[in-house]
Amino acid sequence: MTGPRFDTAPLLETPFHPRTTAANRLQNWAGWSGYRTAGCYGDSEMEHSAIRNAATLYDITPMTKYRIAGPEAEACLNRLTLRNLAKLPVGSVQYTAWTDDAGKVMDDGTLFRIGPDRFRLCCQERHLPWLLDSAQGFDVEIADETEAVAAVALQGPTSASVLTAAGFDVSALKPFRMQDYPFRDGRLLISRTGFTGDLGYELWVAPTDAVALWDHLMAQGAPFGLVPAGTEAVMLARTEAGFLTANLDFIPAQQALREDRVRSPLELGLGWMIDWDKGHFTGRRALLAERDGQLSRWAIVGLDIPGNVSAEGSVLYYGKKREAGFITAACWSPTLKRNLAIAHVAARYAACDDLWVEIYAQRELQYHKLMLPVRKTERPFFAPDRRRATPPGRF
Amino acid sequence: MPGPFSSTGTTDVVVIGAGPNGLACAARLAQKGRRVTLLEAEPEPGGGARALPDIAPGWPSPALAHLVRHIDPRVEAAMDLSRHGLDWMAADLPTTVLSPQGHLTLRGDQAEGADAAAWAALHRRLMSFAAALEPFRQMPPPRLAASGNAWGQLARNALGLRKLGATEFREFLRLILINAHDVAQDELTDPRLRAALCFDATLGAWAGPRSPNTLILYLDRLAGQIAGGKAALGLPRDGLPGLARAMARAAQASGVTLRTNARVARIEIANDRVAGLVLTDGTAISAPLVVSAIGPKPTLLNLVGPRHLDAGMTTRLRHQKSRGGAAKLHLALSDLPDFGTDPKARLILAEDEHAVETAFNPVKYGEVPDAPVMEIVLPSAFTGGQAPAAPHVLSAIVQFAPHAPRAGEDTARAAMLAACLARLERAAPGIGKLIVKADLLMPYDIERKFGMAGGNWHHGELSVEQMLFLRPLPQLSRYATPVSGLWLTGAGTHPGGMSGAAGWNAAEAILEAGA
Ligand SMILES: Cc1cc2nc3c(=O)[nH]c(=O)nc-3n(C[C@H](O)[C@H](O)[C@H](O)COP(=O)(O)OP(=O)(O)OC[C@H]3O[C@@H](n4cnc5c(N)ncnc54)[C@H](O)[C@@H]3O)c2cc1C
Numbered sequence: 045m046t047g048p049r050f051d052t053a054p055l056l057e058t059p060f061h062p063r064t065t066a067a068n069r070l071q072n073w074a075g076w077s078g079y080r081t082a083g084c085y086g087d088s089e090m091e092h093s094a095i096r097n098a099a100t101l102y103d104i105t106p107m108t109k110y111r112i113a114g115p116e117a118e119a120c121l122n123r124l125t126l127r128n129l130a131k132l133p134v135g136s137v138q139y140t141a142w143t144d145d146a147g148k149v150m151d152d153g154t155l156f157r158i159g160p161d162r163f164r165l166c167c168q169e170r171h172l173p174w175l176l177d178s179a180q181g182f183d184v185e186i187a188d189e190t191e192a193v194a195a196v197a198l199q200g201p202t203s204a205s206v207l208t209a210a211g212f213d214v215s216a217l218k219p220f221r222m223q224d225y226p227f228r229d230g231r232l233l234i235s236r237t238g239f240t241g242d243l244g245y246e247l248w249v250a251p252t253d254a255v256a257l258w259d260h261l262m263a264q265g266a267p268f269g270l271v272p273a274g275t276e277a278v279m280l281a282r283t284e285a286g287f288l289t290a291n292l293d294f295i296p297a298q299q300a301l302r303e304d305r306v307r308s309p310l311e312l313g314l315g316w317m318i319d320w321d322k323g324h325f326t327g328r329r330a331l332l333a334e335r336d337g338q339l340s341r342w343a344i345v346g347l348d349i350p351g352n353v354s355a356e357g358s359v360l361y362y363g364k365k366r367e368a369g370f371i372t373a374a375c376w377s378p379t380l381k382r383n384l385a386i387a388h389v390a391a392r393y394a395a396c397d398d399l400w401v402e403i404y405a406q407r408e409l410q411y412h413k414l415m416l417p418v419r420k421t422e423r424p425f426f427a428p429d430r431r432r433a434t435p436p437g438r439f
Numbered sequence: 440m441p442g443p444f445s446s447t448g449t450t451d452v453v454v455i456g457a458g459p460n461g462l463a464c465a466a467r468l469a470q471k472g473r474r475v476t477l478l479e480a481e482p483e484p485g486g487g488a489r490a491l492p493d494i495a496p497g498w499p500s501p502a503l504a505h506l507v508r509h510i511d512p513r514v515e516a517a518m519d520l521s522r523h524g525l526d527w528m529a530a531d532l533p534t535t536v537l538s539p540q541g542h543l544t545l546r547g548d549q550a551e552g553a554d555a556a557a558w559a560a561l562h563r564r565l566m567s568f569a570a571a572l573e574p575f576r577q578m579p580p581p582r583l584a585a586s587g588n589a590w591g592q593l594a595r596n597a598l599g600l601r602k603l604g605a606t607e608f609r610e611f612l613r614l615i616l617i618n619a620h621d622v623a624q625d626e627l628t629d630p631r632l633r634a635a636l637c638f639d640a641t642l643g644a645w646a647g648p649r650s651p652n653t654l655i656l657y658l659d660r661l662a663g664q665i666a667g668g669k670a671a672l673g674l675p676r677d678g679l680p681g682l683a684r685a686m687a688r689a690a691q692a693s694g695v696t697l698r699t700n701a702r703v704a705r706i707e708i709a710n711d712r713v714a715g716l717v718l719t720d721g722t723a724i725s726a727p728l729v730v731s732a733i734g735p736k737p738t739l740l741n742l743v744g745p746r747h748l749d750a751g752m753t754t755r756l757r758h759q760k761s762r763g764g765a766a767k768l769h770l771a772l773s774d775l776p777d778f779g780t781d782p783k784a785r786l787i788l789a790e791d792e793h794a795v796e797t798a799f800n801p802v803k804y805g806e807v808p809d810a811p812v813m814e815i816v817l818p819s820a821f822t823g824g825q826a827p828a829a830p831h832v833l834s835a836i837v838q839f840a841p842h843a844p845r846a847g848e849d850t851a852r853a854a855m856l857a858a859c860l861a862r863l864e865r866a867a868p869g870i871g872k873l874i875v876k877a878d879l880l881m882p883y884d885i886e887r888k889f890g891m892a893g894g895n896w897h898h899g900e901l902s903v904e905q906m907l908f909l910r911p912l913p914q915l916s917r918y919a920t921p922v923s924g925l926w927l928t929g930a931g932t933h934p935g936g937m938s939g940a941a942g943w944n945a946a947e948a949i950l951e952a953g954a
Contacts, residue, residue: 119746123745123746123750144749145752174750177754178750180745181740181745181753323746324746324748326751329711329921
């Protein structure tokens with residue numbers, strides 16, 4: 045066999061790499077779907093602060109992207125995913141999820157309707173075999189376009205100002221809408237989407253234009269405090285927003301090794317996505333049985349925890365004694381000044397009454413065991429008005 | 440999507456496909472008071488047992504299947520088949536293995552030659568195993584992960600196995616998943632007996648005698664019975680079309696409305712329930728309950744379609760193995776050919792166990808074997824004497840034939856026919872000059888003419904990994920489908936075959952579910 049061995053070769057570089065490596069003072073990289081991306085450029089707290097107070101660029105090229113096109117693309121995607129595509133106009137984006145036959149979540153993602161018969165599905169995990177299986181019997185073509193599209197997230201309160209300064213008029217662009225702009229000799233697609241719960245955009249461009257786009261944005265964005273941000277800062281922002289991440293907040297059904305690790309959308313708080321009346325979709329019968337038989341075994345909840353020690357990885361107890369669930373994401377939120385967590389609790393504890401979290405707090409090498417009462421709270425935790433305002437605020 | 444569904448007729452139940460299983464299922468449901476319409480695509484009912492067009496002007500029509508090995512006793516009794524015209528030209532045919540070293544004739548446990556005692560012992564042992572397995576055929580397969588098992592009956596059946604005794608039970612466990620070739624070599628020395636065992640274990644399967652788990656297929660054959668005669672080989676009067684006619688008459692006498700020339704184009708589903716179906720001529724029939732006997736694959740993948748099914752199930756159905764390895768040869772002959780033995784027998788043309796394996800080898804690679812093995816029946820030998828000028832037909836199941844030949848369909852068919860005729864010429868010198876017309880149905884021809892997926896004997900291979908609660912898929916093993924109101928039966932469901940057992944079991948499951 046010739047060619048590089050993917051398991052021993054260095055991870056791939058994204059088209060933004062010449063710029064991200066130059067900016068990465070720590071040379072702190074993390075693997076993401078076979079690519080090397082910045083975990084932290086220098087100071088995660090400052091990068092997170094920029095997400096909330098200025099603007100940031102975050103290289104999201106490694107996000108898995110599928111091109112789904114053909115006369116029956118809509119029908120195929122309606123059979124694949126939980127939501128109804130008939131309600132998604134061209135130029136719009138849908139946050140959605142899909143399940144296996146047993147109604148267990150395989151992934152969530154964003155679905156872009158680029159044309160009447162053309163979509164882009166962006167998600168965390170790889171799904172080509174499942175997508176191709178799901179395409180059987182439909183006049184549709186599906187291809188992985190992860191490498192063909194470079195993408196960068198521009199997030200933060202000044203992000204609209206950055207784009208305006210860069211010559212892209214996004215004043216009319218509403219949340220979950222997208223628009224096409226000329227850029228150099230090609231096109232730039234800007235969607236008002238993101239993973240920070242803040243005002244923000246995602247920019248999609250040909251890999252050959254990636255560096256030019258980066259330079260243009262950084263130059264025009266400097267007066268607005270634009271800096272690159274790494275994954276650590278973005279993950280803190282997403283926890284503040286209360287968004288779920290595959291393999292952190294749930295195990296994709298196709299990857300779960302233990303029978304009881306899989307979760308249905310009803311158990312992940314994604315039941316609102318399900319359009320029961322759109323016709324059949326994979327998992328519908330199992331989910332209907334779960335709904336009608338009240339068979340859900342888990343509930344996902346947002347929690348407020350006293351103090352300032354992050355509850356990451358902690359176990360929840362009912363009446364301080366009986367195990368009732370566990371925490372999948374947690375942080376002390378610098379933005380909200382609250383100690384927040386996302387947790388799975390057994391369905392009968394979904395109200396979170398008399399629920400306690402056991403936290404091991406490390407103080408100067410030594411762990412202290414804390415048993416703290418938790419309070420159920422709404423997700424998203426952080427949802428400022430500027431996130432939705434159209435035209436976007438000029439900060 | 441088609442326009443709104445408006446139908447021209449209404450009935451309680453529609454059964455699709457008037458093969459032996461569809462007929463048995465329809466008859467049972469009608470006997471239990473359901474208004475049943477049975478739809479058959481062809482002009483005549485019978486499926487694999489129906490008469491094909493005359494092979495040549497004046498030469499009578501053969502059928503795809505040519506011997507009966509099993510009629511489910513429940514079907515035989517409740518349909519009262521003898522009253523409806525089922526009569527046997529021979530209810531217990533001997534088998535003669537044709538061999539250059541001399542022919543050898545077998546009747547049950549009686550064999551000629553030096554191995555007679557070994558054969559008798561082996562046959563008796565395998566018969567006792569088959570008898571212990573037989574009750575599992577007359578019930579829906581047990582399920583591993585769901586309720587609704589008939590525990591009492593399962594326990595009785597399992598106890599029946601254990602009652603073989605410690606030694607025999609151990610022997611059963613040793614043999615149950617073994618291959619036929621090893622048993623033949625362990626227990627027998629006569630190549631002709633080895634050939635008989637290996638041929639019967641793989642007849643209709645996509646497997647050679649050295650393929651794993653082939654002995655259980657032999658046990659499945661031995662478990663059959665005809666009119667109480669175990670492991671019998673029956674030739675009905677008028678051949679298999681005679682059986683088809685009796686079953687169709689019995690079904691109609693039970694109140695089944697049989698509609699021929701009615702090919703179902705799609706099953707209509709509304710609100711995740713069966714609403715009815717539409718024929719290829721556009722006729723719509725509404726029915727709250729549809730039972731399909733044409734095979735799991737065509738039913739779900741074509742008539743229902745993936746968009747009404749989960750993606751995982753669609754994939755598993757697509758991957759379900761359904762490769763046909765048997766071709767059907769018909770010769771119109773000007774005279775009875777001379778095989779050097781009594782023609783009133785089933786003739787096996789395979790000199791030893793290796794001949795069977797060797798015939799399978801090329802098929803694995805989509806090629807045609809040089810020397811096919813075959814099971815030959817000469818129906819005119821049984822009717823002869825009535826009409827001196829009786830035209831003669833040779834009917835043979837020839838193995839193995841590729842279902843997706845590399846060389847292309849027509850080339851492969853021509854090569855297979857040439858190989859068959861050459862093989863026959865060696866066994867019955869001069870037969871070539873008697874041939875008026877030759878006709879060969881390859882697995883892909885069979886798929887086209889009969890609708891059997893891949894041309895497979897059982898609408899889906901009957902192999903250990905697709906048996907019992909794995910048949911056709913675990914999720915479909917109890918005859919119900921995920922679409923409410925839609926049920927499966929036919930050879931593709933447990934226990935396979937044309938005995939009517941699958942049809943009967945499905946009807947019982949439907950009645951028990953109150954569907
Ligand atoms: C070469 C060969 C030789 C065989 N020889 C023997 C043998 O000697 N002995 C034996 O026991 N078994 C034999 N078999 C197996 C036997 O033919 C099958 O087990 C048997 O036919 C299965 O019966 P069934 O009722 O399940 O289905 P089938 O007999 O296949 O009947 C299905 C019926 O459905 C009809 N149909 C299909 N599609 C539609 C549609 N869309 N709408 C309406 N109707 C439709 C078909 O026309 C057919 O009549 C042989 C098989 C093959 C391939």
